[in-house]
Structures are given as structure tokens and as C-alpha cells.
Amino acid sequence: MSRKKVSVWSDNRFWQRSAIWVTGFASLLLIWLTFDTMGQISMGNQKDIDNHITKRVPSATVINYEVEYNMNQNRGHEVPVIGGDDGKGNSLFKVKEKFFGRDDYTQKEANALLHLGKLASQAKNCMDCHTLLGNGAYYAPDLTKAWLDPAWGKNGPMQAMTGKNTKEEAMAEFLQHPGKYPTHARMMPNLGITPKEAIGLVAFLKHMSTIDTNGFPRGFGKIKEGVVYAKSK
Amino acid sequence: MQSQSNFKYESQKLGSWYFTVAMILFGAQLVLGLVAAIQFIYPSFLYDILDFSIARMIHINALVVWMLYAMIGSVYYLLPDETGIETVGIGIGKLLFWVLTLAVTVVILVFVFIQVGPATQATIWLITEGREYIEAPRWADIGIVVVVVGFLINTFLTAMKGRRTGIMTVILSDMIALAGLYLAGMYFTDNISMDQYWWWWVIHLWVEATWEVMVGALAAYALIKIVGAKREIVEMWLWIEVAMLFGSGILGLGHHYFWIGTPEYWWEIGALFSSLEPLPLIGMFIHVLYDWGKEKGIKEGSGEDTTSNNTPALIWLISNGFGNFLGAGVWGFFHTLPQVNIYTHGTQFTAAHGHLAFFGAYATILIAMFYMAVQGKYGIKKLRATFASKMAIFLISFGVLGMGVALTIAGYEQVLIARAQLGATWNAFFVAQNQMWMSQAMDWRLIMGIVTTVGFVYLVKDLLTISKNPENVN
Ligand code: HEM
Ligand code: HEM
Ligand SMILES: [Fe+2]
Numbered sequence: 001m002s003r004k005k006v007s008v009w010s011d012n013r014f015w016q017r018s019a020i021w022v023t024g025f026a027s028l029l030l031i032w033l034t035f036d037t038m039g040q041i042s043m044g045n046q047k048d049i050d051n052h053i054t055k056r057v058p059s060a061t062v063i064n065y066e067v068e069y070n071m072n073q074n075r076g077h078e079v080p081v082i083g084g085d086d087g088k089g090n091s092l093f094k095v096k097e098k099f100f101g102r103d104d105y106t107q108k109e110a111n112a113l114l115h116l117g118k119l120a121s122q123a124k125n126c127m128d129c130h131t132l133l134g135n136g137a138y139y140a141p142d143l144t145k146a147w148l149d150p151a152w153g154k155n156g157p158m159q160a161m162t163g164k165n166t167k168e169e170a171m172a173e174f175l176q177h178p179g180k181y182p183t184h185a186r187m188m189p190n191l192g193i194t195p196k197e198a199i200g201l202v203a204f205l206k207h208m209s210t211i212d213t214n215g216f217p218r219g220f221g222k223i224k225e226g227v228v229y230a231k232s233k
Numbered sequence: 234m235q236s237q238s239n240f241k242y243e244s245q246k247l248g249s250w251y252f253t254v255a256m257i258l259f260g261a262q263l264v265l266g267l268v269a270a271i272q273f274i275y276p277s278f279l280y281d282i283l284d285f286s287i288a289r290m291i292h293i294n295a296l297v298v299w300m301l302y303a304m305i306g307s308v309y310y311l312l313p314d315e316t317g318i319e320t321v322g323i324g325i326g327k328l329l330f331w332v333l334t335l336a337v338t339v340v341i342l343v344f345v346f347i348q349v350g351p352a353t354q355a356t357i358w359l360i361t362e363g364r365e366y367i368e369a370p371r372w373a374d375i376g377i378v379v380v381v382v383g384f385l386i387n388t389f390l391t392a393m394k395g396r397r398t399g400i401m402t403v404i405l406s407d408m409i410a411l412a413g414l415y416l417a418g419m420y421f422t423d424n425i426s427m428d429q430y431w432w433w434w435v436i437h438l439w440v441e442a443t444w445e446v447m448v449g450a451l452a453a454y455a456l457i458k459i460v461g462a463k464r465e466i467v468e469m470w471l472w473i474e475v476a477m478l479f480g481s482g483i484l485g486l487g488h489h490y491f492w493i494g495t496p497e498y499w500w501e502i503g504a505l506f507s508s509l510e511p512l513p514l515i516g517m518f519i520h521v522l523y524d525w526g527k528e529k530g531i532k533e534g535s536g537e538d539t540t541s542n543n544t545p546a547l548i549w550l551i552s553n554g555f556g557n558f559l560g561a562g563v564w565g566f567f568h569t570l571p572q573v574n575i576y577t578h579g580t581q582f583t584a585a586h587g588h589l590a591f592f593g594a595y596a597t598i599l600i601a602m603f604y605m606a607v608q609g610k611y612g613i614k615k616l617r618a619t620f621a622s623k624m625a626i627f628l629i630s631f632g633v634l635g636m637g638v639a640l641t642i643a644g645y646e647q648v649l650i651a652r653a654q655l656g657a658t659w660n661a662f663f664v665a666q667n668q669m670w671m672s673q674a675m676d677w678r679l680i681m682g683i684v685t686t687v688g689f690v691y692l693v694k695d696l697l698t699i700s701k702n703p704e705n706v707n
Contacts, residue, residue: 012399012465015472022476026483033502034430040496041426056494057426111423118423120352122363128286133429133493134579136365139273139285141662142579149659179281184663186276189284197352204425211426214500216492217657218575225655 046107049082049093056212058082060110063203066097067210069148069220077215078222099206100168100199116197117204124191132208134216140188145220147171147202147209157183171205172198239612242313244320244391247327249606251306254334256603256693258299259596261341263686265292270679274672287348290361290368291341296591297366298337303599304447305384308404310606311454312388316395322387333380340373357421364432367418374419381412399468403450403475411443426494433489440590441510441561442482448557448598449474452521455550455601459543462524470520477513485510491571492578500571507569511562518554525551542615543608545622545699549601552630556593560637564589576652581674582644589637596629600692607696615706621695628688635681643674 008014044055049062058080065083072079072089084092096103105113121127127136130143141149150156152167161181164170174181175198178188193201240246268288271278279288312320320326343360350356357363358371369377385408392401418435422428453471456462487503525547532539541547564586568577577583608616647665655661665671699705 010469012469012472015469015476016399016402019472019476019479023479023483026480030483030486033498037430037490037495037499038427041424041430041494043424043427056496057424060423115423116352118425118428119354119357119421122421123352123356123361124349125286125290125361125363125368127363127365128290128368129284131579132425135429135432135489135493136579137286137289138579138581138584139269139289141659142657145657146659151659184667186663186666187280189281189286191349192351194351200352208425211494213492213494214497216575216578217652219656221656221658223654223656223661 052091052093054082054091054212058207058210059107060114060203060207061105061107062210063099063110063113063206064096064103064105065093066095067147067206069145069209075215077218078220079212079215080210082210098166099203100166100172110203113200113203114207116200117202117207118200120193120197120201121204124193129188133211133213139186142217143205143208144211144213144217145209147206148221150221168199168202168206171202175201238610240610242319243323244309244313244326245606245609247320247323247330248306248308248310248312249610250327250330251302251309252603252606254337255299255302255306255599256696258295258302258337260689260693262292262295262299263682263689265289265295267679267682267686268292270675270682273675274679283345284348287344290365291344293366294344294368295341300444300591300595300599303602304444306606307451307599307602308384308388308408310602310609311400311451312391314458315398315401315454316391318391318395320387321390321394322383325383326387329380329383332376336373336376336380340369343370344368354421362421364418364428366436367415367432371419374415378412378415381415385409385412398464399471400450400453403446403471407443407446407450411439411447414438414443429493430490430495433486437486437489438483440594441485442479444595445478445482445513445557445561446475448553448594449478449517451598451602452517452550452553455546455598455605456521456524458605459541459547459550460525460528461542462528467524470516474513474517474520477509477516481506481509481512485569488569488571488574491574504570508566510569511558511566514558514562518558521551521554540615543604544616544618545626545695546601546604546608546616548618548622548626549597549604552626553593553597553601556589556597556630558593560586560589560591560593564637564641576648577644580644580647580652581640581671582648585637585640585644588633588640592633596633603696604699607699611700613700613705613707616699617702617704617706619695619699619702621691622699625688625692625695628684628691630688632681632683632685632688635684636678639674639677639681643671643678646670646674 041057043057044059046059046061048055049059062082068081068085069078070081070085070089079089081089082091082093084095086092129137129140133144134142152158152170159165159170162170162173164173175193176195179190238246265288268279269285269292272285309320347360350360360370361368362370389405392405414435417431449471453467456467457464484502485507487499488507490499490503529539568574568582646668650668651657651661651665655664
């Protein structure tokens with residue numbers, strides 16, 4: 001291209017090079033951060049739990065433990081607490097909790113349940129009505145901490161409604177026949193979830209509640225008016 | 234209709250085929266959006282027949298697919314103009330069009346009639362992948378990749394053989410990145426955090442990086458074509474836009490990594506870079522207005538007719554500049570800081586932004602391309618707006634803006650009541666949903682959705698009949 005001498009600021013070549021450099025630099029930084037993040041969010045295993053190592057995404061075997069969502073003093077926000085709280089919001093990895101009558105799922109068994117549940121969540125499109133970790137659709141409640149929702153607990157209505165004595169059985173029953181247990185005019189439809197898939201899904205939900213989401217959702221289940229099961233329309 | 238086509242190149246004709254399918258999918262998107270909006274108000278509507286999840290899934294998949302169709306169509310359309318030659322593998326291009334269209338049809342039929350499957354890999358391969366926006370089953374993913382690779386090779390070979398312009402260089406490298414990113418959405422993992430990490434590579438790095446660059450390139454082409462802007466200037470702007478868009482958008486990805494299990498440093502990175510994302514969008518808006526005004530002034534000075542040679546396309550192009558800035562820039566910035574996002578994340582506020590941004594940034598400029606294709610097809614020198622052109626732009630823009638406002642109000646209410654006040658539980662969710670302000674907003678969203686759909690009918694009518702407008706200059 002024959003052109004008069006122009007200032008660098010109006011030179012296409014200069015801007016083209018700048019675009020390439022900026023893009024390259026941003027991409028490299030992203031790739032580097034991705035490697036770091038991959039390390040930090042890879043799923044833990046039972047050894048981590050045995051060694052009291054807190055992982056951002058813990059082992060599938062957390063289904064054997066009691067789970068809470070408490071304020072962590074160092075972090076300044078709520079975090080999942082697994083197997084008991086040391087008083088400062090850190091996991092003790094001690095207190096167990098039965099999950100469908102057992103608290104001794106092996107790594108393999110727990111992985112298999114989680115795998116089934118994750119597959120089911122995709123095969124049934126949970127994400128197109130609900131949000132998972134806050135992403136998805138806004139037609140139905142966020143499921144990030146659904147396992148910890150007071151409605152499923154001893155003082156909530158769902159165990160009595162489904163005629164079950166434990167949280168996990170109540171959830172599994174609801175997931176198989178949501179049309180039978182409506183609590184709002186906006187009901188969850190029957191998605192053909194089998195008993196086995198339901199157990200997998202509950203494992204998936206329990207595991208998701210143990211993921212360290214940097215304090216999202218804030219104050220989950222802590223506020224009295226949000227917990228008391230208000231009369232629904 | 235085919236017979237009276239004035240297209241000089243087969244590539245332009247192929248582009249117009251893509252546009253036709255895009256418009257059909259756009260219509261399907263609106264109808265399914267209405268179904269989903271009705272279900273918010275009357276939850277028993279089509280319950281257990283075509284549930285909200287299915288309606289919504291088709292709504293947003295049709296959206297993504299029509300926009301990809303329109304982008305591919307735009308590239309085929311502008312390719313001969315830019316390179317000066319016919320697309321090299323035009324026969325293969327046409328074949329790939331039919332393959333892709335067949336695949337899309339099958340996917341939609343499966344979504345409508347089979348909907349969900351058992352929890353097996355077979356479901357992921359054949360029915361749905363169940364991940365918002367990219368639910369298409371794995372077989373279709375692979376099909377899409379094959380078709381897109383074919384398209385890329387075709388474009389690349391044509392660009393190598395013909396004239397090499399800055400616009401073509403940008404489009405080619407951008408399309409390669411766009412296609413490559415799709416691969417990040419094709420993998421299954423039990424780890425939901427990992428899953429969403431890569432899912433956002435597709436969604437965010439598409440709409441806030443590669444698609445935006447595509448918009449920059451299309452706007453550059455359109456400015457040259459319809460207001461007669463100077464290529465050198467336009468291409469310089471384009472390179473600046475690429476630098477700013479990629480410079481902010483790539484690491485702006487961090488605004489989706491605040492709460493999905495990823496480390497805290499994403500708070501700072503996401504906040505910083507995504508806050509810069511509105512800057513290029515302001516720049517692009519100013520660019521369109523500036524070039525339009527400048528060229529008009531030059532013509533005025535020399536006593537020429539100052540109107541552009543494609544009025545409807547120009548109006549849509551200007552609304553793109555503004556809508557991109559408003560929907561993506563302003564509404565995006567509203568919730569992009571973690572301090573705000575911890576409350577707004579996954580609420581109707583997100584939906585407000587999603588609608589305004591997708592419409593403002595992409596629907597507008599792609600509709601401008603449809604009008605350019607109509608102009609090309611009938612060989613019209615100056616395409617004038619008709620009553621239907623004006624009704625279309627007014628009703629569609631007003632409708633989408635109205636939906637955006639209604640959803641923003643719904644979002645505020647949900648954020649304050651369900652999130653800040655009541656702590657995000659199941660019960661908190663429904664207390665907020667059953668609030669009067671929420672239900673009124675949902676009514677208004679439906680009403681404004683109907684307004685949008687009426688506008689769409691005008692748009693279809695106009696695209697089919699505008700060539701007969703007696704005011705056109707041939
Ligand atoms: C044309 C460009 C854009 C489009 C089409 C777009 C579209 C979307 C959509 C559809 C979502 C929802 C995703 C989901 O379903 O979960 C979203 C989320 C988001 N967008 Fe954008 N966006 C654009 C630009 C921007 C910009 C420039 C910013 C910031 C300055 C931004 C900030 C955000 C944030 C923070 C979220 C997360 C919302 C949440 O936490 O729920 N977006 N965007
Ligand atoms: C007839 C007009 C429309 C109606 C009634 C409508 C309705 C809806 C509904 C009910 C949802 C589900 C929101 C939720 O999960 O709560 C939705 C999602 C969405 N729609 Fe529309 N829509 C319409 C037009 C459009 C247009 C024109 C666009 C873009 C060009 C669009 C883009 C989207 C996007 C991106 C989402 C996902 C938002 C997110 O996940 O944040 N829609 N729409
Ligand atoms: Fe984003």
C-alpha cells in the first residue's frame with residue numbers, strides 16, 4: 001500500500017499489532033490462571049478428608065458426613081463445614097451422618113452415585129428451571145445449597161409431607177413424584193426420575209452443598225423469616 | 234422468487250438462504266418465549282406436556298442458532314464483496330448448509346417430542362446435554378463442528394485467493410476462535426465446578442469476545458456499504474475495537490467465576506476487566522454515529538442526496554450501536570462487581586441483562602444484514618424504509634426494552650426480598666415470586682413480549698415486500 005507518511009496513531013499496522021499483542025497477553029494470562037484454578041477446583045478424595053484437608057470441591061464421600069454452612073472467621077463469609085465445626089467455621093471431618101441408612105460409602109460407591117446424579121441432572125435439564133451454583137433458569141429455587149434448605153430438615157414440612165423420616169428419603173421421594181407434593185401453584189413436573197436416579201440426584205445435591213462458593217448465597221437459611229415455612233399460595 | 238435474483242455471486246445467494254432459516258428460527262424463539270412467559274403467570278399451562286424447561290431451552294437454543302446462522306450467512310454474503318471473487322467451494326458450502334439445517338431440525342424435533350432421557354451417556358449423545366444454551370446432544374455437536382470447519386476452510390481458501398482486506402483478516406481469525414471455543418462445551422464431568430468453568434468459556438467468550446468482534450467487523454462492512462465510509466478509517470477503528478474488546482473481554486470472564494467454587498482472586502480479576510468491557514461498546518456507538526454524520530456532511534457539502542442507500546439497515550445499525558452499549562455495557566456493568574453480584578447472581582436481573590444485551594448487540598445488526606441482503610437480491614440502489622420497516626423497528630425495540638424494564642424491576646424485588654432480606658431459601662424464593670411487584674412485572678413482560686412478536690410479524694412482511702416499495706431508487 002503506497003501511502004503518505006502518517007502518524008503512528010492513525011496507522012492501521014500499529015493498531016493491528018496492538019490488537020494481536022493485547023489479545024495474546026490476555027489469552028496467556030487466562031491460560032495461566034486456568035491452570036491454577038484447575039488445581040484448586042479438582043475434586044478431592046477420601047484421603048483429603050482423612051488428612052483434614054479442606055478442598056474447594058471435596059470428595060464424593062462427603063455424603064457420609066454431616067454438612068453445615070457457617071460463618072468462617074478467617075474468610076469473613078459462610079463456607080460449607082463438613083463433619084462438625086471447630087467453632088471458627090472450619091471443618092472437623094468427624095461427625096458422620098447416615099445417607100440412605102449408611103455412612104460408610106466407599107470412594108468407588110460414592111463416585112458412582114455422584115456420577116449418576118450429575119448425569120441425571122443433565123438428562124432431565126434441571127438447569128432449565130433451576131439455577132445450579134447460581135447459573136441456569138429463574139423459574140424455580142437455586143439448588144446450590146438445597147440440601148441445607150430448612151424445608152427438608154426436621155422442623156421443615158417436607159419430611160412429614162412425603163411421609164419419610166430422613167431428609168434424603170424425603171428429597172428422593174419428592175424428585176420421583178413432584179406432582180404429588182405441590183407446595184406452590186408453580187409445581188415441578190414429573191420428569192420420569194427412577195428411584196435409583198433419585199438417590200444419585202440427592203447425592204449430587206448433597207455434594208454440591210459442600211462446594212466452597214465464596215459465601216454464595218449469603219445468609220442461606222440463617223434468616224428467620226426465610227426459614228419459617230410461610231403459608232403458600 | 235429465486236428467478237428474479239440479482240445476486241452477482243452464488244455466495245450471496247447462499248448467504249440469503251442462511252438468513253431465511255435464521256428468520257424462521259427467530260420466529261420459533263419468540264413463540265417459545267411467549268409459552269415460557271405464560272407459564273410464569275399460569276403455571277398449569279402445558280404442564281407435563283411442554284414444561285417450562287423445554288420451552289425455555291428451545292427459546293434460547295433457537296436464539297443462539299439463529300444468530301450463528303445469520304453470522305455465517307453474513308460472511309458468505311460479504312465474502313465476494315470483500316475478496317472480489319466467488320467463494321471457491323460454493324457447491325460444498327451449499328451442501329453443508331443443507332446438512333446443518335437437517336441436523337438443526339432433528340435436534341429441535343427431539344427437544345419437542347422426546348424432551349428428556351434416562352441418566353445415561355446415551356441421553357447426552359442422542360437427546361440433550363442439559364447445559365443451558367448448549368443443550369444440543371453430542372452427535373449434533375460433532376456435526377456442527379464438521380460443518381463449521383468446512384465453512385472455515387471455504388472462507389479461508391477464498392480469502393487467500395482473492396483480495397485480502399482488514400475486515401476479512403479479522404473475521405477469519407475471529408471465526409477460528411469462535412469455532413475452537415465450542416469444543417470447550419463438549420465435555421462431561423462429574424465435577425459441577427469444573428463443568429461450569431468450561432461452560433462459561435463457550436458462553437462468555439462467545440458473547441463478550443468473539444461475537445462482539447464479529448459485530449465490529451459487520452458494522453465496518455455495513456458502514457462502507459451503506460454510508461460510504463472510507464475503508465482505511467473504518468479498518469483502523471476495527472483494529473482498535475479488537476484490541477479493546479479482547480483486552481477487556483477475555484479476562485472479564487472472571488465475573489462468572491465469583492461463586493462457582495473457583496478461587497477468590499477471580500473477584501479482583503473479574504471486577505477489573507469486566508468493568509472495562511463497556512468502554513469499547515461506547516467506542517463502537519460513537520464510531521457509527523461519527524462516520525454516519527461525517528459522510529452525510531461530506532455529501533451535504535457537495536450538494537448530493539444525503540440519505541443513505543439503505544435506510545432500514547442504517548436504522549438497525551444505529552440501534553445496534555446504542556443497544557449494544559445499553560444492554561451489554563450499562564446493564565452488564567450494573568451487576569458485574571462481586572459486591573453486587575452476590576445478590577443479583579441468578580435472578581431476574583440477569584434475565585433483564587440477557588434480553589437487552591442479546592437483542593441490542595446482536596439481533597439488531599443481524600437484522601441490518603437481512604436488509605442488506607434484500608437490497609442485494611433485488612439490485613436496489615437506494616432502499617427506502619416503508620411503514621412496515623418503521624413499525625418493525627419501533628415495536629421490536631420498544632417491546633424488548635419494555636421486557637427489559639419489567640425484568641429489571643422484578644430483579645430488584647427478587648434481589649432485595651429473596652436474597653438480601655430472606656436468605657435465598659426455597660421459601661424465600663417463593664415469597665419474592667408471589668409478591669405483587671413480581672407478578673405485575675411478569676404480566677408486563679408478557680405484554681411486551683406480545684408487542685415484540687407483533688413487531689416481528691411486520692419485520693417478516695417487510696423483508697418479503699420492501700423490494701416493491703415505489704420510493705426505492707433502482
Ligand atoms: C453483547 C454482549 C453481552 C451479552 C449477549 C450478554 C449476555 C448475558 C447473558 C445471556 C447472561 C446470563 C447467562 C446465564 O444464563 O446464566 C449474562 C450474564 C452476565 N453478564 Fe452479560 N452479556 C454481554 C455483555 C456483558 C458485559 C459487557 C458485562 C459487564 C460489564 C456483562 C456482565 C454480566 C454478568 C456479571 C453476568 C452474570 C450474571 C449473574 O451472575 O447471574 N455482560 N450475560
Ligand atoms: C416474545 C418475546 C420474548 C419473551 C416472551 C421471552 C421470554 C423469556 C423467558 C420466560 C425466559 C426465561 C427466563 C427465566 O428463566 O426466568 C427467557 C430467557 C431468555 N431470553 Fe427471552 N423472551 C422473548 C424474546 C427474547 C429475545 C428477542 C431475546 C434476544 C434477542 C431473548 C433472549 C433470551 C435469553 C438470552 C434468555 C436467557 C436469559 C438468562 O438465562 O439470563 N428473548 N425469555
Ligand atoms: Fe460475561
